[in-house]
Amino acid sequence: MIDFMLFMIFSILETYAMFFLAFKIFKIDLYHKEMLFASFIMGFFSYTLRINYGIASLDTFSQYALMFCFMWMLFRIHPFYASILTGMAYQAYSVIQTIIMYLLDSVINMPLNTSEPITKNIMIMQILSALAAVLIGMYVGHKRIGFDFVPDKPDVRIKPTTSEKLLFALNLPTVIVVTLLTYFFESFFSFFIPIFYGVLLWGYLYFSHKKDRNNYESFNF
Secondary structure, eight states: OHHHHHHHHHHHHHHHHHHHHHHHHTTOOOOHHHHHHHHHHHHHHHHIIIIISOOHHHHHHHHHHHHHHIIIIISOOOHHHHHHHHHHHHHHHHHHHHHHHHIIIIISOOOOOTTOOSSHHHHHHHHHHHHHHHHHHHHHHHHTOSOOOSOSOTTOOOOOOHHHHHHHHTHHHHHHHHHHHHHHTTSGGGGGHHHHHHHHHHHHHHHHHHHHHHTTOOOOO
């Protein structure tokens, strides 16, 4: 029971941080109760698949799918843009988390066993990752930087631009690369994982910036 409660607390913390970061980047209003509700459901699914059934790879896909569904049906974001927000959220958070994982494991010499999600070191990593994501989101919101091309109605008719189509296309490699973390973090290739994440995140930011510029918006730090 204690393991379940710990898993849920830190899973909800991380998922909430992902929603927070994505909504801040795309200048979407925050609905904290709904974000916590979605995080709880996703955490419960994650515990069932990862702990009860031991299917970590399927857990990754289910979390991605659930976040997309919540973006679309709970937060009422058009499904085309909900997929872009989901991809961006996962990619940004993955960059943050893999950097922290690398620093803890290689620099501070704090070993992380990703096959055992309920350990002291893993929980420290989760706290630091979520805190970093929330702080970045707060900075983005405070400076009023980000993108605002996502419509606030789910039934609006859209004509995707080339940049938006490319943003949508980035979702497939995002799911694949996010899944790789489970298998390669403890291997020789772990050093390259943050680089791959960073390249995909750069793609999201670049094409989002390009879309905003086409709409006479700017993205200035």
